[in-house]
Amino acid sequence: MTAMYSDRALVIGAGFAGLLAARVLSESYGDVVLVERDQLATDTGYRTGVPQAHHPHALLARGAEVLDALFPRLGTELKAAGAIQADLGSDFMSRAPAGWAPRDPIGLTVHSMTRVTLERIIRRRVLKLPNVSLVDGVTIDGLLHDRGTITGVHGRRDDTAFTDYADLVVDASGRASKLVSWLAELGVHCPAPMIVNGHLAYTSRLYHVNHDLKLDWKTAYEITHAPTTKRGGAVSSVDGGLWFVTLFGADGEVAPTDEDGFISYATTLECQDIAEVIKTATPASQIYRAANLRSRWNRFHKVPDWPRGLLALGDSVVSLNPVYGHGLTLAALNCAELRELLKDHDLAQEPLVFQRAVARTAQIPWMSATTTDLGWSEKKVSPSTRFLQWYARRLFAVIPGNPQVYRSFLRVSQMVDHPAALFRPAVLWRVLSGSRPRAKER
Template structure:
């Protein structure tokens, strides 16, 4: 047995952040990763979503900056595009175009590959953090209610490693539920919401001949009538990331003609124009059947000591809504704060409850939207939230104040209660009761 040693399963985004935090409290931190990986590894099998856009919400960027000082400046130096969420975004809701007034809230737009490479370099420079790659974990080592390490295979040889604390950050494909069942710890059935959404993405080289007055353009899907949407973002390395959304079972094709034809059905014709005229920089990648899943580990009374879980291993949200990286960053902020006052190896449920608390708002946001495509009868609270959201979107095109409130909530900067403040509530209720909409701007 080792003392003062932490082991993190998974060296993706969440695992790297966890290792960064644990390096402050543990003398030795080991990242154990299934893929072969180097500091400069780009696309790998364990991160299929890297072929699609990744949003780092404003709240997530703030949390990351606290963990990695001057990260924003480093991202900008690597080519990440800084954009105001109002003036630099062209947004289309079903009722019309959103206002383009500056909001004063900025985000960086970049590929998943770029942000993960930068964070990986930083983490692996820490003197007490190491990486062991090419390892397939088959289960947990345990002794009388305490997890003591992991076992698996590396290069067809048995692999065993011990630690005082094991953190599962292996993501959507986590096998933690079955590993726990092997030694008598049974978890509640996960909550799963499937919105039957899909997205199809491709990178393009920026075409400077197209004179566009935005850095990101997007058109949302909205139940029950608007099944198609799309987005294009200017990202690092002089690229555009084009993604076409399909909801309620709709999906964009992966052949070139079909991809373009789907884009031409959108109101935002800039997306189709880019596909027509820009040079492709990647293949077309498709991700079907996107869903949200919550493993309710915080409700397991005999949760073993020496084990924590975070990120997508616990709550994996429909990636269309862009919560994943931000939620992982918030989990690791909680981890850092709780380690100041708690021995989490002996009090793991303290952390799992914090993970559940951080997940509540983004889970409700993502699943309420996806349940709009459901044919079954929904709870009254969900129906009310959907009704309010529908009328909120009708007000947005002609009202900068309402749009600003919506953006701050969607970026997790403000609590959703901000959308029920009098200035917003009056406009939404007036629209709902009178049937009138504010005048929207032209494209």
């Protein structure tokens, strides 16, 4: 059983990471309050605090495992809300630079839904907990501090001063977090963040499903890959009757946001099913673009005078290029680590124990995202990064027609297996030798 250390925890941000943090903290604290900038009482759709919600959000297989542990039968509830269940092998049509990936079942199942649907269902579950409450419409301006300990937050709600106190404050406010500035105001200075700019862009739109199109997949996508494949795209079935279409651009390529330009860009892809959806389906949203996508790591684990009573997780610490879909899963893993550490530690008194765990968990997804993004950079990279980029190019070259290599790649990309699995003898031999059976036509 988890110990009850103290009375009150306050979570800044009631998005995905904040909701999961509140769920975990409800086991250890008598009172947990979520403080959110957006108005949620009447919110039934997209909100300004989650600009990326207009684009697809991938919950990797490893992240789904964490959610199932925190919210039993969540998969059933998601399916009832329209989430599409799909096998990552047989239900996905994937185009790598060298050709089409195998379409064999691999036993890894994911749910495909919009961020709005996922967050709404989890919020409903969390706010049913008797010791969790929500205060929305609050803009946090800073932290309350007493002799090296964070004691609460201050800000504004409806132009009225807002102050709240807690034994533990958790920053889960995401990419827009101002925690570094708040700490600097208290005389606590953080090392400069690590930033890798992938110079990628994506442009997205929702469409109503056209049932006249007889398609044999639930998700179809084509990846970009340095240094030659600068355009890509994806279309996924989501929320029952919708398709989510996204067009990717790298190294200066950007899909237009006008109707004709959006279609024209899609027709340049090898995966013509994406263009077919755009041409024949009825739009269900505007066209949205996010550009200059980057990864940032705030190295809070290296702050020796990190104050007691303060934790940070999710995108507040490590925000990865969203093209690669690590964000939700990394936040879920942070909360799984929080749950485990609270069994043996009073993290309000030992916050660096948690921040170091967050850093360890971030290492592999950070390496994966930034190694790929650095392929578009003209800056000199380390020998280890050059080797990983070289190996990735050879791996993608043998994926078509090679189910074993593709299965290993998918399990690693879904964070189910460690990247070392891609260097096991059976995979390594095929990658280094370039051994690839003749690819079947899709």
